[in-house]
Protein backbone atom coordinates (compact mmCIF):
# COMPACT_ATOMS: atom_id res chain seq x y z
CA UNK A 277 0.00 0.00 0.00
CA UNK A 278 2.76 2.48 0.96
CA UNK A 279 4.63 1.91 -2.29
CA UNK A 280 1.44 2.07 -4.35
CA UNK A 281 0.49 5.41 -2.79
CA UNK A 282 4.01 6.81 -3.25
CA UNK A 283 3.98 5.80 -6.93
CA UNK A 284 0.48 7.20 -7.44
CA UNK A 285 1.48 10.51 -5.88
CA UNK A 286 4.69 10.77 -7.94
CA UNK A 287 2.72 10.01 -11.09
CA UNK A 288 0.25 12.75 -10.18
CA UNK A 289 3.00 15.32 -9.67
CA UNK A 290 4.47 14.45 -13.08
CA UNK A 291 1.03 14.52 -14.73
CA UNK A 292 0.13 17.89 -13.24
CA UNK A 293 3.46 19.49 -14.19
CA UNK A 294 2.68 18.77 -17.83
CA UNK A 295 -0.97 19.89 -17.65
CA UNK A 296 -1.53 23.64 -18.16
CA UNK A 297 -5.27 23.48 -17.39
CA UNK A 298 -5.67 23.61 -13.59
CA UNK A 299 -9.02 21.84 -13.73
CA UNK A 300 -7.49 18.90 -15.57
CA UNK A 301 -4.75 18.45 -12.97
CA UNK A 302 -5.22 15.73 -10.35
CA UNK A 303 -4.09 18.04 -7.56
CA UNK A 304 -3.56 15.18 -5.12
CA UNK A 305 -3.25 15.93 -1.44
CA UNK A 306 0.33 16.13 -0.11
CA UNK A 307 1.36 12.81 1.49
CA UNK A 308 1.96 14.39 4.93
CA UNK A 309 -1.53 15.91 4.87
CA UNK A 310 -3.02 12.60 3.78
CA UNK A 311 -1.24 10.80 6.60
CA UNK A 312 -2.58 13.31 9.14
CA UNK A 313 -6.09 13.01 7.73
CA UNK A 314 -5.92 9.22 7.94
CA UNK A 315 -4.74 9.51 11.54
CA UNK A 316 -7.71 11.77 12.33
CA UNK A 317 -10.03 9.09 10.97
CA UNK A 318 -8.45 6.53 13.30
CA UNK A 319 -8.34 8.80 16.37
CA UNK A 320 -11.94 9.95 15.87
CA UNK A 321 -13.03 6.38 15.14
CA UNK A 322 -14.73 7.86 12.09
CA UNK A 323 -16.83 5.14 10.50
CA UNK A 324 -18.94 7.36 8.25
CA UNK A 325 -16.45 9.34 6.21
CA UNK A 326 -17.42 11.66 3.35
CA UNK A 327 -14.94 13.23 0.94
CA UNK A 328 -15.86 15.96 -1.53
CA UNK A 329 -13.33 15.94 -4.41
CA UNK A 330 -12.20 12.45 -5.43
CA UNK A 331 -9.94 13.22 -8.40
CA UNK A 332 -8.15 9.96 -9.25
CA UNK A 333 -8.64 8.58 -5.74
CA UNK A 334 -5.33 9.36 -4.02
CA UNK A 335 -6.71 10.89 -0.81
CA UNK A 336 -9.69 8.55 -1.06
CA UNK A 337 -7.39 5.55 -0.69
CA UNK A 338 -5.74 7.02 2.41
CA UNK A 339 -9.15 7.72 3.95
CA UNK A 340 -10.63 4.35 2.99
CA UNK A 341 -7.71 2.35 4.39
CA UNK A 342 -7.94 4.22 7.71
CA UNK A 343 -11.75 3.98 7.83
CA UNK A 344 -11.53 0.22 7.24
CA UNK A 345 -9.27 -0.09 10.30
CA UNK A 346 -12.01 1.36 12.50
CA UNK A 347 -14.82 -0.56 10.81
CA UNK A 348 -15.94 2.31 8.60
CA UNK A 349 -16.37 3.27 4.99
CA UNK A 350 -15.87 6.26 2.70
CA UNK A 351 -18.31 7.97 0.37
CA UNK A 352 -16.36 10.10 -2.10
CA UNK A 353 -18.15 12.67 -4.24
CA UNK A 354 -16.99 14.32 -7.45
CA UNK A 355 -18.75 16.04 -10.32
CA UNK A 356 -16.84 13.84 -12.75
CA UNK A 357 -15.34 10.36 -12.91
CA UNK A 358 -11.62 10.72 -13.39
CA UNK A 359 -9.65 8.32 -15.62
CA UNK A 360 -8.09 5.58 -13.56
CA UNK A 361 -10.03 6.16 -10.35
CA UNK A 362 -11.71 2.74 -10.32
CA UNK A 363 -8.46 0.98 -11.19
CA UNK A 364 -6.59 2.87 -8.48
CA UNK A 365 -9.12 1.96 -5.80
CA UNK A 366 -9.12 -1.63 -6.97
CA UNK A 367 -5.31 -1.89 -7.00
CA UNK A 368 -5.21 -0.42 -3.50
CA UNK A 369 -7.73 -3.04 -2.41
CA UNK A 370 -10.17 -0.58 -0.84
CA UNK A 371 -13.94 -0.41 -1.24
CA UNK A 372 -15.37 3.07 -1.63
CA UNK A 373 -18.81 4.38 -2.54
CA UNK A 374 -18.21 6.79 -5.40
CA UNK A 375 -20.93 9.36 -6.03
CA UNK A 376 -21.00 11.53 -9.12
CA UNK A 377 -22.70 14.73 -7.96
CA UNK A 378 -22.11 18.29 -6.89
CA UNK A 379 -20.63 18.29 -3.40
CA UNK A 380 -23.01 20.92 -2.08
CA UNK A 381 -26.06 19.10 -3.42
CA UNK A 382 -24.82 15.83 -1.95
CA UNK A 383 -24.26 17.35 1.48
CA UNK A 384 -27.72 18.97 1.35
CA UNK A 385 -29.21 15.50 0.75
CA UNK A 386 -27.62 13.92 3.84
CA UNK A 387 -29.35 13.55 7.19
CA UNK A 388 -28.24 15.77 10.08
CA UNK A 389 -25.54 14.17 12.24
CA UNK A 390 -24.97 11.34 9.78
CA UNK A 391 -21.25 11.94 9.11
CA UNK A 392 -18.30 11.34 11.45
CA UNK A 393 -15.62 12.99 9.32
CA UNK A 394 -16.05 15.25 6.30
CA UNK A 395 -13.13 16.21 4.07
CA UNK A 396 -13.59 19.12 1.66
CA UNK A 397 -11.13 19.15 -1.25
CA UNK A 398 -13.08 20.63 -4.18
CA UNK A 399 -13.50 24.17 -5.51
CA UNK A 400 -12.82 26.24 -2.42
CA UNK A 401 -14.86 29.30 -3.41
CA UNK A 402 -18.00 27.14 -3.55
CA UNK A 403 -17.86 26.10 0.12
CA UNK A 404 -19.75 29.10 1.57
CA UNK A 405 -22.71 28.36 -0.70
CA UNK A 406 -22.86 24.86 0.83
CA UNK A 407 -23.45 26.28 4.32
CA UNK A 408 -24.84 25.09 6.75
CA UNK A 409 -24.67 21.53 5.46
CA UNK A 410 -20.95 20.84 6.10
CA UNK A 411 -21.60 21.35 9.83
CA UNK A 412 -25.23 20.18 9.89
CA UNK A 413 -24.32 16.72 8.56
CA UNK A 414 -21.60 16.20 11.21
CA UNK A 415 -22.50 14.40 14.38
CA UNK A 416 -21.54 16.20 17.61
CA UNK A 417 -17.89 15.23 18.09
CA UNK A 418 -17.48 14.92 14.33
CA UNK A 419 -14.59 16.38 12.36
CA UNK A 420 -14.46 18.68 9.33
CA UNK A 421 -11.14 18.95 7.46
CA UNK A 422 -10.40 21.43 4.68
CA UNK A 423 -7.22 21.52 2.60
CA UNK A 424 -5.44 24.51 1.03
CA UNK A 425 -6.13 26.98 3.82
CA UNK A 426 -2.52 28.25 3.79
CA UNK A 427 -1.90 27.97 0.04
CA UNK A 428 -5.14 29.80 -0.88
CA UNK A 429 -6.11 31.81 2.21
CA UNK A 430 -8.22 34.37 0.32
CA UNK A 431 -10.34 31.68 -1.32
CA UNK A 432 -10.98 29.83 1.93
CA UNK A 433 -11.41 32.87 4.20
CA UNK A 434 -15.19 33.36 3.72
CA UNK A 435 -15.84 29.76 4.72
CA UNK A 436 -13.48 29.93 7.70
CA UNK A 437 -15.39 33.01 8.88
CA UNK A 438 -18.62 30.99 8.86
CA UNK A 439 -16.93 28.35 11.00
CA UNK A 440 -15.47 30.95 13.36
CA UNK A 441 -18.89 32.54 13.87
CA UNK A 442 -20.60 29.23 14.66
CA UNK A 443 -20.69 28.45 18.39
CA UNK A 444 -20.54 24.72 17.71
CA UNK A 445 -17.18 24.87 15.93
CA UNK A 446 -13.68 24.60 17.42
CA UNK A 447 -11.18 25.10 14.62
CA UNK A 448 -7.44 25.08 14.19
CA UNK A 449 -5.07 25.17 11.24
CA UNK A 450 -2.19 22.76 10.93
CA UNK A 451 0.78 23.87 8.83
CA UNK A 452 1.13 20.61 6.96
CA UNK A 453 1.26 20.42 3.17
CA UNK A 454 -0.88 23.27 1.84
CA UNK A 455 -2.48 23.89 5.22
CA UNK A 456 -5.20 21.75 6.76
CA UNK A 457 -8.04 23.34 8.71
CA UNK A 458 -9.51 20.98 11.30
CA UNK A 459 -12.84 21.67 13.01
CA UNK A 460 -14.35 19.69 15.83
CA UNK A 461 -18.12 20.00 16.09
CA UNK A 462 -19.39 20.41 19.63
CA UNK A 463 -22.99 19.69 20.68
Ligand SMILES: C[S@@+](CC[C@H](N)C(=O)[O-])C[C@H]1O[C@@H](n2cnc3c(N)ncnc32)[C@H](O)[C@@H]1O
Pocket residue numbers: 302303304305328329330331332333334335336353354355356377378379380397398399402
Ligand atom coordinates in the same frame (compact mmCIF):
# COMPACT_ATOMS: atom_id res chain seq x y z
C1 LIG B 1 -8.08 19.11 -5.56
S1 LIG B 1 -8.93 17.94 -6.51
C2 LIG B 1 -9.21 16.65 -5.35
C3 LIG B 1 -7.95 15.88 -5.03
C4 LIG B 1 -8.19 14.62 -4.24
N1 LIG B 1 -8.87 14.88 -3.00
C5 LIG B 1 -6.87 13.94 -3.99
O1 LIG B 1 -6.19 14.31 -3.01
O2 LIG B 1 -6.50 13.07 -4.76
C6 LIG B 1 -10.52 18.69 -6.64
C7 LIG B 1 -11.62 17.79 -7.15
O3 LIG B 1 -12.87 18.40 -6.85
C8 LIG B 1 -13.77 18.12 -7.89
N2 LIG B 1 -14.84 19.12 -7.80
C9 LIG B 1 -14.82 20.42 -8.20
N3 LIG B 1 -15.98 21.02 -7.90
C10 LIG B 1 -16.74 20.09 -7.29
C11 LIG B 1 -18.05 20.10 -6.74
N4 LIG B 1 -18.82 21.20 -6.76
N5 LIG B 1 -18.53 18.97 -6.19
C12 LIG B 1 -17.78 17.85 -6.15
N6 LIG B 1 -16.52 17.78 -6.66
C13 LIG B 1 -16.02 18.88 -7.22
C14 LIG B 1 -12.92 18.17 -9.14
O4 LIG B 1 -13.53 17.45 -10.19
C15 LIG B 1 -11.62 17.54 -8.65
O5 LIG B 1 -11.59 16.17 -8.89
